[in-house]
Amino acid sequence: MGNSYVYRKVHSLLGVVPLGGFLMLHMVTNYAAFQGGADMFREKVQAIHELPLLLALEVLFIWLPLLYHGGYGLYVAMLSRAHVTRYTYGRNVMFALQRVTGVVAFVFLVWHVWTTRGQVGLGTVEVDGLGAHMHDIATNALYYWLYIIGIVASVFHFANGLWSFFVSWGITVGARAQRVSTVVTMVLFVVCSSMFILALNAFLDSSFAEASADVFR
Ligand code: HEM
Numbered sequence: 307m308g309n310s311y312v313y314r315k316v317h318s319l320l321g322v323v324p325l326g327g328f329l330m331l332h333m334v335t336n337y338a339a340f341q342g343g344a345d346m347f348r349e350k351v352q353a354i355h356e357l358p359l360l361l362a363l364e365v366l367f368i369w370l371p372l373l374y375h376g377g378y379g380l381y382v383a384m385l386s387r388a389h390v391t392r393y394t395y396g397r398n399v400m401f402a403l404q405r406v407t408g409v410v411a412f413v414f415l416v417w418h419v420w421t422t423r424g425q426v427g428l429g430t431v432e433v434d435g436l437g438a439h440m441h442d443i444a445t446n447a448l449y450y451w452l453y454i455i456g457i458v459a460s461v462f463h464f465a466n467g468l469w470s471f472f473v474s475w476g477i478t479v480g481a482r483a484q485r486v487s488t489v490v491t492m493v494l495f496v497v498c499s500s501m502f503i504l505a506l507n508a509f510l511d512s513s514f515a516e517a518s519a520d521v522f523r
Contacts, residue, residue, distance in 0.1 A: 316374070317382070320374060322471050326467075343513055344437045344514050380409070400469070415456075417456075445510055465495035468491050
């Protein structure tokens with residue numbers, strides 16, 4: 307109890323607001339590549355980069371929450387043991403998957419943010435060249451599959467984390483509510499990971515290729 311209760315609640319809340327919210331917004335921005343091709347994707351990215359105080363917003367609503375959620379999450383995962391007797395077999399599997407996908411998502415994110423937003427910050431990739439940059443990444447077979455793994459792990463971690471969030475904030479109390487919540491969050495997982503994967507596949511199109519300023523070549 308005491309402080310660790312508060313640390314856990316903050317950890318749980320940050321996973322949904324703002325990090326889950328960011329993931330949903332990010333999915334919509336990327337989905338523009340599938341929906342409207344290179345032009346629509348460029349417009350969405352430009353709109354984000356025109357936001358006032360963008361760096362401060364990113365630090366406050368993405369990077370600091372990610373550091374806390376990831377850091378504390380790793381710490382908790384190393385300390386606690388699975389509740390083998392308290393929950394059903396299925397829930398224990400989900401509990402184990404939640405930890406594994408958390409670690410995979412964190413490693414993916416460090417690489418992904420460094421090679422996208424990090425390179426824009428360093429000036430090696432232009433904001434208008436992000437579509438071409440994503441084309442170069444998606445057309446590399448190794449990177450393509452690392453993205454598939456990263457997407458599936460991150461979205462599962464978010465959707466299944468939402469299930470735990472509803473329990474720990476007293477929203478799904480009974481067994482029936484928790485069964486319904488399992489179905490809803492797993493549908494969310496399938497829909498959102500499919501949208502991300504459709505976006506990734508859209509970047510394979512050669513219409514994204516022009517104006518490439520690639521850091522991988
Ligand atoms: C199809 C899959 C994905 C694509 C094409 C993609 C693309 C991008 C691009 C282009 C940027 C740079 C944005 C900019 O500078 O304006 C970016 C940043 C970022 N992405 Fe992704 N992404 C994908 C999946 C994911 C997933 C699954 C996560 C998991 C949480 C994620 C988290 C982030 C984060 C945290 C940033 C940094 C945002 C910022 O600091 O503004 N991305 N991504």
